[in-house]
Amino acid sequence: MTLSEIKVGLVGLGLMGRSIAVSFLLSGHPLVAIAPIRGEKEEAFDRIRDLLREYLNDNKSTQSLDLYMSALTISEDYSDLAQCSLVLECVVEKMNVKEEVYGKIADVVRKNTVIATNTSAIPIGNLQKFVADPERFIGIHWAEPAYNTRFMEIVCGDQTSIEVVEWVYQLAEQWGKEPILLKKNIRGFVTNRLMYASFREALYLAENGLADKEDIDKCFRYDFGSWMTLMGIFRRLDYEGLKDWAIIFRSILPLLDNSDQVPEIMQRMVESNAKGVQNGIGLYPYTEEEAKIWELKFNQFVKEISSLAEAYPADIVEQKLKNNQ
Numbered sequence: 001m002t003l004s005e006i007k008v009g010l011v012g013l014g015l016m017g018r019s020i021a022v023s024f025l026l027s028g029h030p031l032v033a034i035a036p037i038r039g040e041k042e043e044a045f046d047r048i049r050d051l052l053r054e055y056l057n058d059n060k061s062t063q064s065l066d067l068y069m070s071a072l073t074i075s076e077d078y079s080d081l082a083q084c085s086l087v088l089e090c091v092v093e094k095m096n097v098k099e100e101v102y103g104k105i106a107d108v109v110r111k112n113t114v115i116a117t118n119t120s121a122i123p124i125g126n127l128q129k130f131v132a133d134p135e136r137f138i139g140i141h142w143a144e145p146a147y148n149t150r151f152m153e154i155v156c157g158d159q160t161s162i163e164v165v166e167w168v169y170q171l172a173e174q175w176g177k178e179p180i181l182l183k184k185n186i187r188g189f190v191t192n193r194l195m196y197a198s199f200r201e202a203l204y205l206a207e208n209g210l211a212d213k214e215d216i217d218k219c220f221r222y223d224f225g226s227w228m229t230l231m232g233i234f235r236r237l238d239y240e241g242l243k244d245w246a247i248i249f250r251s252i253l254p255l256l257d258n259s260d261q262v263p264e265i266m267q268r269m270v271e272s273n274a275k276g277v278q279n280g281i282g283l284y285p286y287t288e289e290e291a292k293i294w295e296l297k298f299n300q301f302v303k304e305i306s307s308l309a310e311a312y313p314a315d316i317v318e319q320k321l322k323n324n325q
Contacts, residue, residue, distance in 0.1 A: 013090075053065055085114065140172075
């Protein structure tokens with residue numbers, strides 16, 4: 001079955017939902033998007049169209065914008081999801097809201113329709129209990145912007161069936177992603193556990209005056225950023241040689257921050273209603289023009305880094321051997 005024959009549904013059309021909608025449309029799916037918040041429908045339609053137009057222009061595509069938009073239905077009526085083979089929830093990270101959404105989805109779709117969540121933090125097993133026929137429930141965690149990034153995290157719940165996992169994994173590859181699979185139900189998944197460990201240590205260093213945030217950012221840009229896309233973590237350890245790592249871990253790990261409290265810097269941001277580039281108040285200040293530039297540059301960078309990753313596959317030696325045969 002081709003992607004154009006698989007109708008998908010999407011509930012929630014905030015920042016991430018709109019980005020995922022664009023990814024589904026670019027992949028060729030007919031898409032039914034539910035706008036659960038009053039007044040969201042028209043704004044979402046315009047924003048999805050704008051994102052699609054930008055993507056097609058940036059990639060010098062000859063495909064018709066109207067052709068993609070014709071595959072999109074935005075509705076406030078959950079019954080329009082009835083013929084979908086996959087429905088993805090992308091609403092706020094509140095258990096009671098998600099529970100209500102899953103009930104509305106399950107009431108109208110077929111019993112074999114896969115129901116998924118884009119949650120980045122709530123354990124899939126905690127959400128799975130809200131879904132009738134829980135073996136069809138799975139986590140599909142996207143990265144922003146969904147239509148440009150290659151990352152996708154597929155997360156199993158305690159009861160997710162292997163057939164559902166395999167089907168979603170195959171879909172992810174057809175969406176142009178490099179999916180990873182989290183086999184067990186743990187809070188935070190893979191990417192967030194790695195990311196927040198780094199965030200915690202960075203905030204600790206800044207809070208304690210050990211380094212300025214500008215210099216900490218430079219470490220990530222010019223050290224980690226110079227190898228992460230090529231190697232990842234385990235290949236990096238191999239590349240540097242393994243003989244000294246036991247000594248290093250014994251000396252460094254006890255010194256790392258292990259706090260389970262919200263860092264003071266972040267607490268102050270929350271209390272001051274800081275939203276970073278969204279309202280100009282953040283760890284750095286932003287004018288409206290600077291915020292727009294950061295959004296533009298980020299989208300350009302994601303596109304370029306994805307192309308670079310594709311040019312340097314992880315098993316680069318193996319690939320080279322194949323090319324020389």
